[in-house]
Amino acid sequence: MDFELSEENRIFRTAIQDFAQKEIAPLVDEAEETHTFPVQLFKKLGEQGFLCPRYPVELGGGGGDKITECVMVEELNRVNPGIAAAVMAQSGLATQPIYRFGSEEQKEKFLIPAVKGEKIGAFGLTEPNVGSDAASIQTRAVRDGDSYVINGTKMFITNGPICDYVIVAAYTDPTKRGVGINLFIVEKGTPGFTVSRKLNKVGNRSAETGELVFEDCAVPAKNMIGEKEGGGFDQLSDTLISGRITYGARCTGTAQAAYDLTTQYAKERVQFGQPIVKFQNTRFKLAEMATHIDVMRTYTYQVARKYDQGKNVRKEAAMVKLFTADILQKILAQSMQIHGGYGYMMEYPIQRFWRDGRLYTVTEGTSEIQRLIIAKELGL
Ligand SMILES: Cc1cc2nc3c(=O)[nH]c(=O)nc-3n(C[C@H](O)[C@H](O)[C@H](O)COP(=O)(O)OP(=O)(O)OC[C@H]3O[C@@H](n4cnc5c(N)ncnc54)[C@H](O)[C@@H]3O)c2cc1C
Structure with missing residues (x-):
């Protein structure tokens, strides 16, 4: 590639x-x-x-x-x-x-x-009771003079505990499902905005993830993204399409790390008088992993190129995320298997990639939601 x-x-x-x-x-x-x-x-x-x-x-x-x-x-x-x-x-x-x-x-x-890295940002769409069904968010933003007053809770927000601002999705008109959503920039320190807890995760532990609460939180009307009320759902879609392509790179990098660690381990670990990489079973697994990683990388970069060319990649972006996240699970499982008992020990780094990569069929749209998007785009 x-x-x-x-x-x-x-x-x-x-x-x-x-x-x-x-x-x-x-x-x-x-x-x-x-x-x-x-x-x-x-x-x-x-x-x-x-x-x-x-x-x-x-x-x-x-x-x-x-x-x-x-x-x-x-x-x-x-x-x-x-x-x-x-x-x-x-x-x-x-x-x-x-x-x-x-x-x-x-x-x-x-x-x-x-x-420039001088401010840390976060993005809050998911709520305690609303994940995949994003149009059902319950957070509200009500106009009050030169402000919007936001009430709601956002869950699982990456960078939430350390952010200087968060982009919050909220309904300005809850009677218009999806269409009545807007995005607001809420600054740290705004009265009514609190990080209610930092979440304790299975993996990706060096990223900080939090639950954010907005209680009668008044933000200047000029912090609404876009010029009019409504239209935030399209802004969300635009952001998520781009993010799904990035996820292809995320999965590829994680898969490559798992492959590199596993190959090294297989060359060093000796059983039955020879390195386990000499067993056909190990070699076949590694060969299959390398093939999958090549396809993951090639497909991701191909779709990224189409995106750069301004093409509509709604379907392809969902395909990238679905394919790379699902195949990664197999690569991680095979990597763990080749590591034997040592793979299950915290001192071996493969466990970290296994824990981290488990997330990717869930965030920024689960694999099931990607299938729904692809089916819709195929006109099924
Ligand atoms: C570590 C981490 C970081 C995150 N960071 C952010 C962030 O920065 N900002 C943010 O807004 N969100 C963030 N999220 C939230 C993430 O995007 C959601 O977890 C994800 O969208 C799924 O929502 P859910 O967890 O509520 O699952 P649910 O929507 O409750 O889904 C549960 C299960 O039901 C399935 N399901 C749901 N609907 C259907 C359907 N129609 N057909 C078939 N199956 C279905 C799902 O695929 C899933 O398997 C993060 C989550 C985690 C764990």
């Missing part, structure tokens, strides 16, 4: 690999143990143009494209999917709605500092 990447993309891949090894790898163990994202990384990534590499240079970005963002996400996932989760929330969910639909003032105040 690499030969199809542009020269810029290849140079970027080498640069982000170096950065990840030097600046991120040494932080991983402590971040995982303490369930804490090393926030200083945002600024370091931002300074290099690595944090949000697809946004224009004049906004502080790397001036790249969707493929560049995928390269970044793939490489960070190879090192640590938890840290990558926090970064990709910033490069996608927490910035894209402002980039695509925000006012100049919102770009100045929130987007540029986020792209």
